[in-house]
Amino acid sequence: CVLKNTPGSIDYLVWLAQRLERNRRIGALVVDDSPSARVLAAGALRLYGFQVTEADSGAAALEALALHPSIRLVITDYQMPGMDGLELIRRLRATHTRDRLSIIGISGSGSAPLVAQFLKHGANDFLHKPWSREEFFCRVSQNVDNLDLIGTLQDLATRDFLTGLPNRRHFFDRGAQVYQAGQEDGVAAGMLDIDHFKHINDTYGHDAGDLAIKAVANAVARHVRTQDLAARFGGEEFVVLAPGLQGEDARDYFECLRADIGAMPIALPDGRSIHLTVSIGVCTSAAGLSAMLAEADRQLYVAKAGGRNRVEG
Ligand code: GH3
Numbered sequence: 001c002v003l004k005n006t007p008g009s010i011d012y013l014v015w016l017a018q019r020l021e022r023n024r025r026i027g028a029l030v031v032d033d034s035p036s037a038r039v040l041a042a043g044a045l046r047l048y049g050f051q052v053t054e055a056d057s058g059a060a061a062l063e064a065l066a067l068h069p070s071i072r073l074v075i076t077d078y079q080m081p082g083m084d085g086l087e088l089i090r091r092l093r094a095t096h097t098r099d100r101l102s103i104i105g106i107s108g109s110g111s112a113p114l115v116a117q118f119l120k121h122g123a124n125d126f127l128h129k130p131w132s133r134e135e136f137f138c139r140v141s142q143n144v145d146n147l148d149l150i151g152t153l154q155d156l157a158t159r160d161f162l163t164g165l166p167n168r169r170h171f172f173d174r175g176a177q178v179y180q181a182g183q184e185d186g187v188a189a190g191m192l193d194i195d196h197f198k199h200i201n202d203t204y205g206h207d208a209g210d211l212a213i214k215a216v217a218n219a220v221a222r223h224v225r226t227q228d229l230a231a232r233f234g235g236e237e238f239v240v241l242a243p244g245l246q247g248e249d250a251r252d253y254f255e256c257l258r259a260d261i262g263a264m265p266i267a268l269p270d271g272r273s274i275h276l277t278v279s280i281g282v283c284t285s286a287a288g289l290s291a292m293l294a295e296a297d298r299q300l301y302v303a304k305a306g307g308r309n310r311v312e313g
């Protein structure tokens with residue numbers, strides 16, 4: 001544990017400064033029916049920068065969590081009137097998975113079977129009362145660090161590295177949900193491909209090609225609404241799923257995106273600028289997401305064959 005480093009050493013101070021900065025954005029909830037135990041744990045967390053909420057019962061803890069979505073760490077006592085710590089954790093885990101919330105059990109009666117019960121109910125860790133400040137911070141820091149690591153891994157797994165847009169995997173993970181959401185009011189799928197992109201790479205170089213892909217991705221990201229799902233599907237190909245759009249509305253939506261991209265100069269570091277166009281294939285009705293994508297892809301082919309820089313479908 002980093003805290004075993006000599007307090008006062010440069011490494012320790014850097015570590016501490018980073019944690020203090022990070023902790024400011026993190027909500028922590030202390031659940032204990034004993035005011036003195038609660039104040040002790042809450043005070044220790046505040047010292048390390050956390051935004052701390054206190055609850056004197058399981059019911060108050062559930063309320064606090066519903067009210068403060070920034071809470072990512074819960075430290076809960078075992079014996080409390082009404083709802084004990086195990087039951088609280090069981091309820092919390094029904095809605096808050098381990099990638100979103102870290103839970104540490106804390107109790108004076110920390111027998112081995114009780115510790116096991118805490119872990120089985122969904123706690124990440126356990127602290128025995130009375131705790132030493134060093135162990136308290138080691139466990140809290142390690143559990144919050146793990147949440148950060150999970151977040152980083154989730155980001156790497158779902159986001160396209162070059163553009164920051166959702167990647168193909170994420171599109172299929174979320175796509176079915178977005179498609180379903182659009183079943184009542186219609187849903188439109190658009191497949192977008194940059195025209196003559198090989199020529200852009202050949203003329204300006206691969207790095208400029210990358211810049212062009214990023215610029216198109218930014219234009220797509222600016223264009224989509226919060227309910228839409230956009231992703232980089234392949235090299236210079238993007239997909240947009242837009243619930244609630246059908247007929248002319250869907251066509252206008254993609255036509256507007258095509259026109260925006262066509263009118264957007266892409267500045268290169270050497271002072272030159274690229275103008276490019278895109279073709280978009282649109283599908284507004286098909287049975288199932290994969291059938292929609294297949295039809296949008298077919299329409300994209302029609303757009304390319306028809307001369308490019310157009311929306312078909
Ligand atoms: P079309 O109008 O028919 O789409 O012509 P095109 O030249 O765009 O043809 P195609 O879609 O087949 O070419 C895609 C090219 O994109 C081929 C590949 O070298 C290039 N490419 C794919 N991924 C990347 C990337 O991440 N960066 C860069 N710079 N180029 C890429």
Ligand code: MG
Nearest residue numbers: 033077079080
């Ligand atoms: Mg108690």
Ligand code: MG
Nearest residue numbers: 193194195197
């Ligand atoms: Mg292309």
Ligand code: MG
Nearest residue numbers: 193235236237
């Ligand atoms: Mg292509």
